[in-house]
Amino acid sequence: MSDKLYWNEALETMFDETLFDLESKRLKTQISRIFQVNDFYRDKWQQAGVDLGDIQDLDDLHKLPFTEKTELADAQKTGALLGANQSVELCKIMRIVGTGGTTGQPLRLGLTKNDLDAYSEMGARALWAMGCRPDDFVINCFNYSLYAGGTLDQSSFEKLGAAILPYGVGNTNRLLQVMGSIKQDICLYSTPSYAIHLAERAQEIGMSPQELNITKGFFSGEAGLQVPDYRQKIETTWGMSAADLYGAAEVGAQSGECEHRTGLHFFGQGLLVAELINPKTLEVVAKTDGAIGELVFTTLMYEACPLIRFRTHDSVQVFTEPCTCGRTGFRFHTLGRSDDMFVVKGVNVFPSGVQKALLSLQPQVTGEFYIVLNTVPPIDYSPLICVEVSNEIDASSHAGIIYVIKVAIREQLGFRAIIKLVKRGSIASMHKTRRLYRTYDGDRPPHENDSRCEE
Ligand SMILES: [Zn+2]
Numbered sequence: 001m002s003d004k005l006y007w008n009e010a011l012e013t014m015f016d017e018t019l020f021d022l023e024s025k026r027l028k029t030q031i032s033r034i035f036q037v038n039d040f041y042r043d044k045w046q047q048a049g050v051d052l053g054d055i056q057d058l059d060d061l062h063k064l065p066f067t068e069k070t071e072l073a074d075a076q077k078t079g080a081l082l083g084a085n086q087s088v089e090l091c092k093i094m095r096i097v098g099t100g101g102t103t104g105q106p107l108r109l110g111l112t113k114n115d116l117d118a119y120s121e122m123g124a125r126a127l128w129a130m131g132c133r134p135d136d137f138v139i140n141c142f143n144y145s146l147y148a149g150g151t152l153d154q155s156s157f158e159k160l161g162a163a164i165l166p167y168g169v170g171n172t173n174r175l176l177q178v179m180g181s182i183k184q185d186i187c188l189y190s191t192p193s194y195a196i197h198l199a200e201r202a203q204e205i206g207m208s209p210q211e212l213n214i215t216k217g218f219f220s221g222e223a224g225l226q227v228p229d230y231r232q233k234i235e236t237t238w239g240m241s242a243a244d245l246y247g248a249a250e251v252g253a254q255s256g257e258c259e260h261r262t263g264l265h266f267f268g269q270g271l272l273v274a275e276l277i278n279p280k281t282l283e284v285v286a287k288t289d290g291a292i293g294e295l296v297f298t299t300l301m302y303e304a305c306p307l308i309r310f311r312t313h314d315s316v317q318v319f320t321e322p323c324t325c326g327r328t329g330f331r332f333h334t335l336g337r338s339d340d341m342f343v344v345k346g347v348n349v350f351p352s353g354v355q356k357a358l359l360s361l362q363p364q365v366t367g368e369f370y371i372v373l374n375t376v377p378p379i380d381y382s383p384l385i386c387v388e389v390s391n392e393i394d395a396s397s398h399a400g401i402i403y404v405i406k407v408a409i410r411e412q413l414g415f416r417a418i419i420k421l422v423k424r425g426s427i428a429s430m431h432k433t434r435r436l437y438r439t440y441d442g443d444r445p446p447h448e449n450d451s452r453c454e455e
Pocket residue numbers: 258259260262265323324325326327
């Protein structure tokens with residue numbers, strides 16, 4: 001069983017036309033059911049003047065309005081458990097999770113048994129491509145308290161047949177002791193920055209990451225692995241192979257890299273439709289090779305909380321040239337959240353671009369950083385970037401390093417920045433590591449009052 005190439009060969013290698021027909025049929029069924037039972041979408045579509053008879057296949061999807069996370073959160077403000085998007089009775093709902101809001105309260109989502117099966121099916125396809133197998137032992141370091149990465153992604157590993165230890169976040173020293181006491185291969189499931197944090201902590205307490213037998217890392221929750229040097233840093237530090245999983249908790253963690261590392265294969269076939277849109281004009285962008293846009297998802301089979309044209313605000317670049325692995329769907333690289341892109345004097349900047357520039361300056365800096373924007377756009381000033389400096393660098397060399405970083409940012413990204421050096425190990429965290437703070441929105445960056453910082 002472990003030798004098979006695909007988790008679900010029929011769907012992962014299906015021809016576009018066959019898949020189009022299957023998904024169009026499912027879309028129509030989903031939409032007519034939602035119209036009957038779901039107040040949120042019925043109101044939304046009626047207000048938009050949509051005639052459901054006009055939705056005959058996937059090519060008509062663009063006629064339906066988008067769904068924003070904030071709308072769903074607003075529908076829960078009355079105190080309703082799941083709000084107007086709840087489409088089945090509570091007795092059919094098996095699990096409830098929260099999804100991290102960028103601001104405010106987490107959004108609550110419900111899943112029926114079938115929903116859980118759909119979520120874990122997509123996850124298993126992706127994890128299989130990423131090299132996870134039933135004889136793997138995986139430690140899950142995502143948050144089990146409320147969030148999807150813990151409990152829902154655990155279901156994906158279980159569906160695949162791997163043995164999973166639900167560790168959660170926090171208590172890093174104890175985790176290292178547990179790892180140290182196990183004399184067999186271990187797989188780590190965490191954010192990429194947690195792998196860095198864990199390695200830093202191991203070294204602090206005199207353990208060598210290389211001796212902890214972590215052979216495979218499956219990473220999610222951040223775009224970090226899409227920056228080649230960051231992946232290499234994790235792989236070299238731990239002596240593991242690191243593969244990337246992408247998803248949105250609301251619809252499933254469903255895209256993963258195969259062994260050829262040609263980008264993230266989309267694994268939603270038959271369960272989830274992905275569209276690409278231009279986030280400014282909101283028009284659909286064809287998924288041709290090299291196209292850039294924001295991913296928008298439509299669930300085809302979810303029963304409890306279906307989502308139609310759900311905006312992820314994640315910006316991606318699509319690839320369609322066939323991959324050697326034989327999977328037929330499209331692939332993509334994540335560029336970052338379109339919300340995280342900012343413009344400095346006309347230059348579009350993604351935090352991942354800054355990360356790339358800093359990683360090229362290792363080992364003087366660790367590659368960990370965050371950006372601070374102090375005023376509402378337009379940003380006609382040099383933004384502040386806090387950068388972790390290596391412990392081995394003497395303080396007398398800090399001014400020189402700041403200069404080198406400034407030059408790298410200017411030459412590689414085309415804008416000027418103010419650089420502040422902060423202590424190694426003070427940025428990468430157990431949770432998703434934030435790379436952008438907008439203080440004008442009330443954000444509080446971690447080193448705000450840190451007198452050890454140097455500019
Ligand atoms: Zn492939």
